[in-house]
Amino acid sequence: MHRRTPSSRSVSSSSQPLLPLPSSHDSAHHAHRAPAPRSNPRRTRQLALVVVIALATLVLLARRSAPRDGTSSSRESDTPTTTSNRLSLTRLPSRIKDTASLLLSLRPFSSSSPSLPPPTAPILLAPLARPTEISYAEPWVYEADPATLPPCERILLFTFMPWWGFASEYILYARAAAAAKKLNYTFLEDDRNWNYGRLSNYFLPRTLSCVPPSDWSNPALAIPLSPSSASSSPPHARLKYSRLNLGDIDDWTRETYLSSPGTQADLLALQESDRAHRVQGDRWILGEGETLPEAFAEVFGDQSEWVRENWRVAGAVREGVESVRRAVGLDAPRWLADEEGEGEGRGPVVAVHVRLGDKASEYEHDAEEMGITNSFGNLTVYIEAAHDAYRRLIPSPYPAFTSSSSSDPDTDASARFSPYAPPTLLLITAEPSIPSRLREEVRLADPWRVVQTPGVESQDEGGGAAEERLRKEGGGAGGRPKAYAAAAAAAGTDKMVKIVSPPSRRSLDSGYTQQSFNALPLLSRIAHTQAFVRDLTLLARSGEEEGVDAAVVSGASNVGRLAMLIAGREAVMGPRDEQTGRPLGGRIRSVDAHFYPTAYSSAVYTKVEDVEDLENKAFVPEEQHQKEVEAQAKAQGRRRRGRGRGRRGK
Template identity: 30%
Template sequence: MSARSKPTWRRAWLWMAGSIAVVTALAVLGLFIPSSKSTSAQMSPGGECPRVIIHQFDNAWGFGSEFGIFLRAAAISAALKAPVLANSTKWIYGDLHHFFRPRELSDFPCVLPQDVAYLATGEPRPEGVLNLFHQPFNTKNWGTAARVDIHRDMGQLGTMDRLVREASINTTLTAALKEKEHWYSIDTTRMTLPYGESVQPELYESFLQQVQALDQMWRPTPIMQAQIDRLARRIELPPDSYQKSTGRRPVVILQIRLGDKWSEQTDVLGAGTHMKYDDLEAYYEAARLALTRLYDSNITPSPRTFPMPPRQSKGTRETRTSHRAYPPIISRQLEEAITKRANGQPVPKAEERKRPLLVIMSAEANVLQKIHDLDVKATGMYGGEAGGVFDVVQSPSYEFTADEETEFIKIFGKINAKVYRPTNEDSGPLEIVTGTSSETATASPSASPSLTKRWTQSQLYSASEGLRLALSRQLIAELTVYSRMADAFVGSGNSNLGRMALIIGGVEASIGYGATADLKDTRPITLARRQIGGRIRSIDVPFYPTAYRSAIFG
């Protein structure tokens, strides 16, 4: 080694030693900031969470829209390397803690810091706790920030969609799906989305992640659960026996979302279906098909399968059950009522009204009457005797205090439906639709042909907090009962609430009877059940786990 090179070697050695000393000192002082890939920033069991992400609910946006953003982030929290919490204290629908029990701290992979733990527990924010800086999501260094806020922002939603795609979507599979849907879009005879395609295999993993995330959140408080149970009883679905078909009539839900969906008609066409967004006849026929499936044990296994009505008396049409057609399915009670009337015997109204029940979940104007009119066209199937296939009802879940009822009438107008007090356990006599008039029948849900529409979100701004919470509880009760308890649910996957119904219903209800969370289960019987589909069906657009459906393709 030359005399000239020796100092250079010594300088390099001294520089390395000095660098190590500086880094060590920074680490000891806690000033070293790890990258997003550093193991020191990972969530570790028993340790405090180094990072927390909070979705700040936007006051002005809808229930399904805002809850959906929160759910998507929570479903990929492992990929985000941080637990995801919700701050809904300023949301127009009310703080989520009014409706759902506090999150279990054991649900989280690390200990929540004091400055954010209250968002999970629902307790008041502790005083004297330092409030750390909250870095907006999708801005510089958000991936290493200790506190990150997600807002409704186009750039943030786009980044979240990309992260969802990277965490749970096989783009090779979705490329094949895109090609398949292209050919479907050319086939103009393919009007609606068939059973078995509401959740497509290419998106099973994403769907499963959101189902599992929702199960940790959708835990109603005792007060909320009591309202859910009351609603179930009103539509003849007792919570303790709703899966049993003996002694009760079938209950079918029809969720219709029109509103501004005309602007999203391209999503329907992109999914390979050709129905118009406001084709109520397609919705009604889908409800008929859903009813038919309930009588076929090959499609709907016990205990939900309903017993076939007895052979009708001479001179009336015999019932058939092919799931490829729309036969005049009727309940045993209605069958007996028809026979009595044919023999000149008196038929009590309560006995005659045991048609299958069709509940309309919609805020659209005049939808109830239009669906009822379509149902009346089926009268000819009974020789002009029965007056339709279904009892058609809407909004059987209004629960107001006296003051809330007064305020509701002042803001929204007259309530042409039965109103319950929150403490009233008895369903009592309720109104149901019969042609163009409203009649009272014991143990039948509330509705009236003059009830042309429900409340809409834009009207919530004029309501007090108490009334807004009452309306939010109504919506949550309906989503829970209709998705988890009803015998069949037909809705729009092109709407936020329609996709939420699929998630709330879960794997078996949305993918197929007998389906499990085991994505590797490819036994023939499992595949066959998935092709047949489950209780819940999207009529137009299949489930997608992103803000925009196009995002699943990259």
């Protein structure tokens, strides 16, 4: 591959290095210095930059030592009200021309306290075009003429439910598929009533090498997947799994993957470690290397293998991925550390996914389980993790995310970026308040070029009859695990940051909740989901494939755990310490909950009963609601006719 020729010009203000900020809990490396410019005679500017970074570090340390309640300072900021700059995909520069404008600096001291200048507003990419068609194609095709294929001997059916979140349902889907593969069953999915539409709107079809029976989608003909049904002899011809028998696959997972003496010892150590952090209250962020515990490595590997094989996005989603990659600059060559002068190409890109909305109860449960003290909605830990990732992407004593895979640094994923290459923080969120909060609350995000992925092209997305039904029913959540519901009313009141969302006439403009999503028309739901799958692909895939260089997620969110499965085991665990053999953490990291392979985090230790939650009734999409109304009307008609025949027979 052709090597880029380093520029012979002196380093200008457009190539000042952005230095990593050390973690306060990693005191062994506090003395680390970022590399100095190799050809910069302007020592005064260099000294000023060091002072600026030192002040930024002090501010970060002050934030970490303060109570982590996620609240903003009481001092009013004089920042402008505009929260973002909207650029078309063709106008976004590949790198910032004036890096110094992104660095923190202090105004003259006032009589009270120093104040920070208005931060650079996040760049919000212009929305992409909405889809105009809905696919109703099956999620699988035959690998050959079905007349030449044998009948399927055994099938495992997964039925998609019409009300829960995408990542929540997809993880159950992947778990069932991985179980089918391990048990040597042909896996079939029925996605006809899914609230997100058919899988073919987002993914390429799978291939089948056998022909299922004509009534394959009838769940009444199958036995629920459980430890006993999975081990029966002879094997059952048909097994099934869905959210309706949620805990059964948890029981099977514990028995199949987590029951060996070695794994039980790892589980006990994990439980004791989480309990110790909970008692001591010293864990505000999950450490690097803790995202995927060793006890879950095998089951994670099986689930991730299936997800990675089948996460092949459809054409419409692929076009969106490529458009955002070009806009952010991910398609440009990397500006590597061995290039002198101003260099060429892009800097490191770290994606951050923030999910708030209706996920507070799940976060509170997992945070309590794992001893996380950070408040739900506090963004500081996300920026802290982004800085931790950045220092591993430039020359530093910290380990690279991967080992060297190529002698050519242009294609070697472990090659470090130049410290002069401006980094980008790719923000992925459906919460409208996050860009302004990132600017106003987390001031140390300023060294980054913050770019938010494009949303869906604005339209009046009112759900009509569904929206009216949502108001009448009081907005049943349908997005909270039923086993958490009993304690949800009292949980987390001391660990939540109240998010005030602006009113809007379009359902998702004021933030994402499952019931507001389900109230949208089907085409709008598909449009939003294609954007979501696009962003998740960018976040989870590595830079050499199609995505970012590192990613920060919440493991308490199903989205975060799905991103881990898409990324793969090496991307989550990373290299290992040469002395201890423990994982050092990969390019995708959770800030709160570690991965767990069950529906509930506590289900890895013991059985969790899935209880009915009448206060948290699901809000289904309008087309599904109409089907239910029609089915109820038909059933009532049959009962009336039956009563009429009974009276006539007397």
